[in-house]
Amino acid sequence: MSTLSSSTPDLSGRRVPRFGGFNLTVLRLEVRRLLRNKRTVLFAVLLPVVFFLIFGLNPQYADQNAGNGNVSAFIMISMALYGAVLATTSGGAMVAIERAAGWSRQLRLTPLSPAAYIVIKMLTALVLGLASVLAVYVVGIITHKPSMPVYLWIVTGLSVWIGSLLFAAFGLFMGYLLPSENVMQILSFALVLFAFAGGLFIPLDQMGDLFQTIARFTPLYGLNELVHAPLTGDAISVSAVVNVVVWLVVFAGGAMWRFRRDTARV
Numbered sequence: 001m002s003t004l005s006s007s008t009p010d011l012s013g014r015r016v017p018r019f020g021g022f023n024l025t026v027l028r029l030e031v032r033r034l035l036r037n038k039r040t041v042l043f044a045v046l047l048p049v050v051f052f053l054i055f056g057l058n059p060q061y062a063d064q065n066a067g068n069g070n071v072s073a074f075i076m077i078s079m080a081l082y083g084a085v086l087a088t089t090s091g092g093a094m095v096a097i098e099r100a101a102g103w104s105r106q107l108r109l110t111p112l113s114p115a116a117y118i119v120i121k122m123l124t125a126l127v128l129g130l131a132s133v134l135a136v137y138v139v140g141i142i143t144h145k146p147s148m149p150v151y152l153w154i155v156t157g158l159s160v161w162i163g164s165l166l167f168a169a170f171g172l173f174m175g176y177l178l179p180s181e182n183v184m185q186i187l188s189f190a191l192v193l194f195a196f197a198g199g200l201f202i203p204l205d206q207m208g209d210l211f212q213t214i215a216r217f218t219p220l221y222g223l224n225e226l227v228h229a230p231l232t233g234d235a236i237s238v239s240a241v242v243n244v245v246v247w248l249v250v251f252a253g254g255a256m257w258r259f260r261r262d263t264a265r266v
Contacts, residue, residue, distance in 0.1 A: 048083025092171025
């Protein structure tokens with residue numbers, strides 16, 4: 001017993017690094033590792049562009065007015081948002097592969113805090129989300145179809161990109177809950193359901209009252225309203241802001257909870 005106890009390292013004096021271990025070097029390595037996954041990058045960037053080309057350039061309605069722009073601009077924002085949440089969810093969900101490889105257990109040996117780790121992974125996913133937003137907006141510029149003031153291109157693009165942070169947390173949370181072999185199949189289906197339920201693909205005012213009530217509690221409802229508000233000129237509702245904040249707390253908190261449980265099994 002004395003031999004075993006004397007060989008156990010005393011970690012009581014180990015200093016906890018600033019910001020829980022968050023640093024730009026780790027962030028840069030995570031970004032490089034994510035961008036090496038060519039299939040994920042191409043899927044997250046090309047799919048929303050294809051959707052925009054199919055639905056956003058339809059001459060039957062593309063030039064109709066929509067607030068401070070036209071319908072084509074409205075659809076461009078919708079497809080950019082769908083691409084961004086798909087990209088950030090994919091980036092966050094890659095933690096499932098890391099878990100399968102034993103990387104989460106290795107992190108238990110480092111002073112990296114759960115909060116710092118979640119922030120690093122969410123910022124990494126945002127890089128892929130930015131690529132998706134830029135791809136859709138660049139295609140929109142090239143086609144000359146979306147019409148809205150220049151400042152709205154900037155405001156809506158930033159709103160979509162920053163708002164997709166919510167789904168980076170969602171991807172992380174689900175990455176800790178679901179098996180690595182089919183995590184993206186499940187999440188892709190879930191995002192399609194969220195998009196329909198949140199009014200991203202079909203406007204909620206075309207749905208019944210019951211469906212509209214249910215939609216207010218889905219993860220994409222608030223974000224969908226927030227990113228389109230600058231174009232439509234509609235006032236932002238309190239329920240939309242509360243929706244985004246509550247789901248962000250749920251997803252980020254769930255990711256930190258699962259990270260602690262995962263690394264505690266070393």
